[in-house]
Amino acid sequence: MAYQALYRQWRPLQFEEVVGQEAIVRTLRRQVETGRIAHAYLFCGCRGTGKTTLAKIMSRAVNCLHPAHGDPCGECEPCRAILAENTLDVLELDAASNNSVDNVRDLLEQVRYPAQVGKYKVYIIDEVHMLSSAAFNALLKTLEEPPEHVVFILATTEPQRIPATILSRVQRFDFGRIPMPLMIARMEQALAQLGVTAEPEALRMVARAAEGALRDAFSILDMCVSAATEGTLPEAVVRDVLGASDRDFLFSFGDKLAAGDTAGVMEQIDVLMRSGREPQVFLREMARHLRALLTVKAVGERAAALLEVTQEDEKRYRTQAEAFTQERLLRMTEGFMRAESEMRYASSPRMGLEIAALEACGENRGVDAAALLERIAALEAGLKALAEAPEQRAYAAPTAPKTQREQAVKTEADDAPKPVINPQAVPQEKPAPTEDKEIWDKTMQLLAKTDPPIFGLLKKERFLGAVGDVYRVQVAFVRKDFTYLQLNRENRREAIAKALTQVAGRPLHFEATLEDEGSAKRQNDLRDENERTLIHTFGRDAVQIDDEDAPS
Numbered sequence: 001m002a003y004q005a006l007y008r009q010w011r012p013l014q015f016e017e018v019v020g021q022e023a024i025v026r027t028l029r030r031q032v033e034t035g036r037i038a039h040a041y042l043f044c045g046c047r048g049t050g051k052t053t054l055a056k057i058m059s060r061a062v063n064c065l066h067p068a069h070g071d072p073c074g075e076c077e078p079c080r081a082i083l084a085e086n087t088l089d090v091l092e093l094d095a096a097s098n099n100s101v102d103n104v105r106d107l108l109e110q111v112r113y114p115a116q117v118g119k120y121k122v123y124i125i126d127e128v129h130m131l132s133s134a135a136f137n138a139l140l141k142t143l144e145e146p147p148e149h150v151v152f153i154l155a156t157t158e159p160q161r162i163p164a165t166i167l168s169r170v171q172r173f174d175f176g177r178i179p180m181p182l183m184i185a186r187m188e189q190a191l192a193q194l195g196v197t198a199e200p201e202a203l204r205m206v207a208r209a210a211e212g213a214l215r216d217a218f219s220i221l222d223m224c225v226s227a228a229t230e231g232t233l234p235e236a237v238v239r240d241v242l243g244a245s246d247r248d249f250l251f252s253f254g255d256k257l258a259a260g261d262t263a264g265v266m267e268q269i270d271v272l273m274r275s276g277r278e279p280q281v282f283l284r285e286m287a288r289h290l291r292a293l294l295t296v297k298a299v300g301e302r303a304a305a306l307l308e309v310t311q312e313d314e315k316r317y318r319t320q321a322e323a324f325t326q327e328r329l330l331r332m333t334e335g336f337m338r339a340e341s342e343m344r345y346a347s348s349p350r351m352g353l354e355i356a357a358l359e360a361c362g363e364n365r366g367v368d369a370a371a372l373l374e375r376i377a378a379l380e381a382g383l384k385a386l387a388e389a390p391e392q393r394a395y396a397a398p399t400a401p402k403t404q405r406e407q408a409v410k411t412e413a414d415d416a417p418k419p420v421i422n423p424q425a426v427p428q429e430k431p432a433p434t435e436d437k438e439i440w441d442k443t444m445q446l447l448a449k450t451d452p453p454i455f456g457l458l459k460k461e462r463f464l465g466a467v468g469d470v471y472r473v474q475v476a477f478v479r480k481d482f483t484y485l486q487l488n489r490e491n492r493r494e495a496i497a498k499a500l501t502q503v504a505g506r507p508l509h510f511e512a513t514l515e516d517e518g519s520a521k522r523q524n525d526l527r528d529e530n531e532r533t534l535i536h537t538f539g540r541d542a543v544q545i546d547d548e549d550a551p552s
Contacts, residue, residue: 006225007218010190012053012069013083015061019186019214020178021050027173028054029070032061037120038171040143040152044126044159045175048213051155055124056082059090062151063118078118091114092124101134108142111150117523120151128154130163136163137511144169177212180204180308181347187221192231196225198233204308205238208288243278247313250289251320257332258323260361269354279353283340290333293321297329332360436466442503443471450499454492457483461512470509471500487512 004343012018015025030438033402039060043051060072060082081087093107107123114119131139143152143166154170164460184203191198206224210217219328224233226240239246249268256264272282296303296318304314321329346352399528447455461483464472486492493510498510531545 005219006222010186010218012057013074015057016071018050018054019182021054021175024054024175028058032067032070037062037151039146039150040170041154042159042167042170042172043155043175045154046157046177046213048210048215049175049178050214052126052424053177055153055155058153059122059124062120062122063089072230080491081117087117089118090122090124092126094126095130096127098193099130099132099135101132101138104131104138105476108138111142113145114149120149122151122153124153124155126155129158132515136166140165164192179212180207183207183210183214183217187217190218190221194225196228196233199235200357202233202235202238205235205242205244209242223404243281245272245277245282249449250285251316254289254320257360258320262358262361265357265361267348269357273350279349280340280343283336283343283353283356287336287340290329290336292317293324294326294329294333294538297321299325327397335359337512436471438469439500439504443499446499446503451495454495457487464513470511472511472513484512484514
């Protein structure tokens with residue numbers, strides 16, 4: 001007989017063998033015992049959680065002649081016929097490849113015929129969300145009022161794509177992901193039957209990679225058992241099969257991210273690539289590692305249960321999490337997750353991994369709210385560390401009595417002439433600018449650093465000069481456009497005036513004017529600017545200025 005995959009060998013045949021879906025099993029079992037069989041069921045949940053398995057068990061349980069506590073006996077004629085798949089009483093339909101209205105009409109033609117060997121005809125429609133709108137409409141009336149001998153069991157991974165008219169006509173059961181301890185226990189049973197011994201961490205790695213899907217766990221385990229030797233399954237074999245990195249490598253990589261060690265990060269990526277690891281797999285693992293750090297920061301002593309790790313691992317996560325702020329961890333996790341999703345389109349996966357890692361090393365220098373929150377959190381963490389540090393008190397150490405030679409040397413040093421300090425050599429504070437144009441230029445430089453939005457409004461407008469302590473700028477358009485209105489808002493005028501005052505060292509004010517209000521002044525400014533350009537280009541002796549045509 002050909003080899004059968006582990007997940008097929010270990011597919012449950014009884015309700016009691018199903019793991020991780022206790023509430024659903026209890027309800028279905030009770031319905032079989034009491035004979036309250038619904039005409040339509042909807043099983044929802046992610047892959048590998050037991051939807052199709054329970055549908056097959058249910059199809060045999062409702063047709064079994066001698067059910068025991070709701071479980072099919074497996075010995076009667078209907079049970080044997082359904083298990084051997086040589087009866088038309090149970091029909092499985094894959095909606096992904098039979099999604100047209102004609103396929104549904106063919107199915108409905110068979111509904112009116114009674115069951116052959118059992119009491120019910122059971123129609124299992126897998127991935128039902130793939131049916132077309134016309135197919136759903138064709139199924140609607142029969143699903144609402146089917147013949148007494150018909151039971152529909154619909155299975156889907158995307159219940160949100162099913163029309164509400166269908167959802168209102170079925171009993172819905174939501175399947176949860178299988179917890180890691182149950183998956184490990186089930187795999188240990190399979191390995192015991194195969195005569196293979198596995199390291200605990202090896203099975204935990206398989207369970208983590210399966211992400212709550214028991215079928216995926218058995219598929220991965222099947223590959224690992226094939227690679228194992230001498231009846232043992234070590235952690236290293238599982239890591240090689242998965243293309244994953246060990247936990248020490250992840251913690252070391254996290255330490256280098258915390259320290260901003262870009263050289264160390266690049267070296268570790270090189271080691272990763274030379275060992276044949278996949279960048280996309282490493283990004284996924286690093287995102288999970290950062291998620292663990294976020295978890296230990298967010299919760300108290302229950303982190304080990306949430307992460308499904310040992311107490312020692314939790315302490316190690318907690319120690320490394322202290323090197324990060326929560327805001328930075330969120331940014332890094334989001335960056336690695338985004339890089340992983342974009343990796344499939346990258347021409348150079350290694351480059352994508354390096355960019356994501358280097359971005360995680362540095363601080364967020366953006367101007368959005370998230371960047372500001374991250375920097376504030378870093379400052380608060382530094383202040384908290386300073387506040388919690390013990391006070392450093394400097395105590396003068398008692399000095400030993402000086403010898404006669406030391407005393408003589410000290411006396412000579414005291415009597416030596418003191419060096420004369422040249423006052424001009426001491427750096428003096430630069431005096432505040434006095435020229436209007438210089439004050440304005442330095443104010444613009446200050447605003448470019450402290451208030452970029454205001455600098456952006458001012459940089460294209462013409463500076464008219466100052467009248468008393470009021471500095472004026474001319475808006476280019478002869479109308480009250482956006483720039484004019486924004487510059488004349490009270491908060492912006494005060495901000496510009498504050499910058500002018502800071503530069504000049506005396507109280508100054510600001511106002512914006514329209515072009516027609518300062519046209520004469522603008523002409524004078526243009527004339528002065530042209531004169532300066534000519535003198536600079538040809539020299540003062542070669543330029544003669546005629547003031548007869550100058551505007552008055």
